[in-house]
Amino acid sequence: MDKILEVSNLEVEFQLHRKKFKVVEDISFSVNMGETLGVVGESGSGKSITMLSIMGLLPWTARVTSGSVTFKGIDLLEDENITKVRGKDITMVFQDPMSSLNPSLKIKTQLTEVLIEHEKLSFNDAYSRSLQMLNLVGMADAKSVMERYPFELSGGMRQRVMIAMAMLCKPSLLIADEPTTSLDVTIQAQILELLRGLKEKFRTSVIFISHDMRIISEIADKVIVMYAGKIMEKSDRILFFKQPLHPYSKGLLMSVPDRKAGNSKRLYTIKGDPPNPTEFSKGCRFAPRCPYASKKCFEISPPLHQVKSSFVSCWLYSHERESVR
Ligand SMILES: Nc1ncnc2c1ncn2[C@@H]1O[C@H](COP(=O)(O)OP(=O)(O)O)[C@@H](O)[C@H]1O
Ligand SMILES: [Mg+2]
Structure with a gap:
């Protein structure tokens, strides 16, 4: 592969x-x-x-x-x-679509901009590709969505817009x-x-x-x-x-x-809670919360090593170690 x-x-x-x-x-x-x-x-x-x-x-x-x-x-x-x-x-979709969408621009402007910038398309071509992509991500009434601002959409619709934007150039x-x-x-x-289908x-x-x-x-x-x-x-x-x-x-x-x-x-x-990065310990970082932790776990950080077909960072499996990486 x-x-x-x-x-x-x-x-x-x-x-x-x-x-x-x-x-x-x-x-x-x-x-x-x-x-x-x-x-x-x-x-x-x-x-x-x-x-x-x-x-x-x-x-x-x-x-x-x-x-x-x-x-x-x-x-x-x-x-x-x-x-x-x-x-x-390479594109990215975040948890909060509002953090990536511009609140003061219509959806059509934000989508077409991607294609105009990256693929140098004319506005009309960029518009039809954007509309096509909105349909592909299952957006109902895609034409009217193109004319709206992000705040006029629900959370699910905004995430669909983000996914459409992320897929526009077929990353x-x-x-x-x-x-x-x-x-x-x-x-x-x-x-x-939707993500499964697009993939x-x-x-x-x-x-x-x-x-x-x-x-x-x-x-x-x-x-x-x-x-x-x-x-x-x-x-x-x-x-x-x-x-x-x-x-x-x-x-x-x-x-x-x-x-x-x-x-x-x-x-x-x-x-317990995960440690703060300013307080990482020298041993296994999970040891304070681990029901199986031994003295060694608190002292030496276990390397990620191969156990059968997986890789694991844990001293419990050190005797099964096949190769260290
Ligand atoms: N801007 C930042 N300034 C200082 N520390 C940060 C900042 N962003 C993230 N961190 C710290 O980096 C660590 C990893 O954060 P993050 O990658 O956001 O975690 P996750 O995505 O797994 O929830 C956290 O301990 C977080 O407090
Ligand atoms: Mg995170």
Whole structure:
């Protein structure tokens, strides 16, 4: 399979009030053509920061301090390279569409601008392609939506506009950062179905970020689990949901509400909270919340190593280690 994105040993550091701290470390993964990578982890795990560094959109207080990001063989950490592909061949959809849509411009202006800028189309051609894309993302009454302002649309409609905008130039890679989190369950399901359909139609690779294991199980081909700025587990989707290895992954899976059990069953929750990046410990960062933690876990950080076909960062599996990376 063709690998289109490769991230190796990515590390991002913030500098606030002269204090430096790393928020993500040792992040390595790849995405193949047409594949969906699911990225899961509690809030604050470093999922968005990882994606923003790929897109060259980190806040000015943050910078990539080591590692590489290669897209179709080009180095995306070079400003001039990422600016060429961003919004065209790699696009991003965020949780809150209002943060990306311009509140004072009509939808037609915002959609056509993308094609006028990236594909140098005339307004009329850009308009018909935009209208076509709005229809394709299942927007009812697309013509009248083109004439409206973002505030005149519902949350679900705005997210459809964002997805249409992200798909206009038929990107090779779409990064969707919690795109359904602020939507209600029915709309959430529609948006997921839409993304699945678009991915098939255009063979777009997708990185889908969510803190919701159920969504990841529905959409991903492979999964990475992030915690406190590191990858805890990396696996094929089927294998992961059949046999999660890391205690953190198991905890996340046990926290998923069981629809069949209704409300009668009390939900498992992982005790405690994730650490703040300024207070990362030297051992395994999950150790303080881990029911299996031993003395070694608090002292030495476990490397991500291969166990059967998965990769896991946990000393519980050190005897099963096949190769370290
Ligand atoms: N602008 C910022 N300034 C300082 N710290 C930040 C900023 N943005 C994110 N962080 C910190 O970086 C860590 C990772 O954040 P983020 O990538 O947004 O997590 P996630 O997307 O997994 O919820 C968090 O601890 C967060 O507090
Ligand atoms: Mg986030």
